[in-house]
Amino acid sequence: MVSVTTSIPAETSTSATTAAYADLTDAVRQLVQLMRDGGIGQLDVRQGDLRISLKSAHAIDVERVAAEPAVVAAPPPRVTEVEPEDGGHIITSPMIGTYYAASGPNERAFVEIGDRVEVGQTVAIIEAMKIMNEIVSEYAGTVTELIAKNGEAVEYGHPLIRLHE
DSSP states (O other): OEEEEEEOOTTOOHHHHHHHHHHHHHHHHHHHHHHHHHTOSEEEEEETTEEEEEEETTOOOHHHHHHSOOOOOOOOOOOOOOOOOTTEEEEEOSSSEEEESBSSTTSOBSOOTTOEEOTTOEEEEEEETTEEEEEEOSSOEEEEEEOSOTTOEEOTTOEEEEEEO
């Protein structure tokens, strides 16, 4: 979760305000993605009268962490290797999180067995640290197996979907 604080000058017109909010929304999305990709906990941006301040709810207090004793964690469980069928591909999880087959509980699944998938198509969502991350296919093919179950905890490399060309 990221908290957002913005301030926009009050003297803008209604149509200009609508356009400004649309541009601001796009800019905030890009900044949140930058924070997520770079592991940044807090970001402040100022341009003219506009100020955007973003802070992740999961920001790390570096000084506190440095003062704590190191703890060695047990190695993560091994992911069972799933071999692709001849001419097929396995879409795997790029991160640790919770796998969701649809964008919401009452929504249609992104893909079902028999569906044709194209490169760049969203096939699932992985929720990690309260952030919904769209999983897009790097392969084209037909869905032959849904390996992961909706709501299942997955880790890096966990097989999600089997495609056959």
